[in-house]
Amino acid sequence: MHHGPHHHGSHHHRRGRLFFRGPFPNRQELLERLERYQRDLEQELADVADVIAHLRDRPGQGTAEA
Numbered sequence: 536m537h538h539g540p541h542h543h544g545s546h547h548h549r550r551g552r553l554f555f556r557g558p559f560p561n562r563q564e565l566l567e568r569l570e571r572y573q574r575d576l577e578q579e580l581a582d583v584a585d586v587i588a589h590l591r592d593r594p595g596q597g598t599a600e601a
Contacts, residue, residue, distance in 0.1 A: 560568065
């Protein structure tokens with residue numbers, strides 16, 4: 536667990552973006568990281584597409600402004 540004050544700005548907790556952390560990875564390691572990141576992005580894109588399709592299937596619902 537995390538104890539102590541939070542440090543803002545220097546650490547972004549976004550999955551998969553830290554390709555070049557630490558010593559420069561060799562080609563195979565970098566390739567594996569990029570492929571893993573690509574799979575994460577594809578999953579995220581599929582989730583977004585599902586939400587879009589769901590919203591399009593229900594015209595008129597959920598569009599009222601709060």
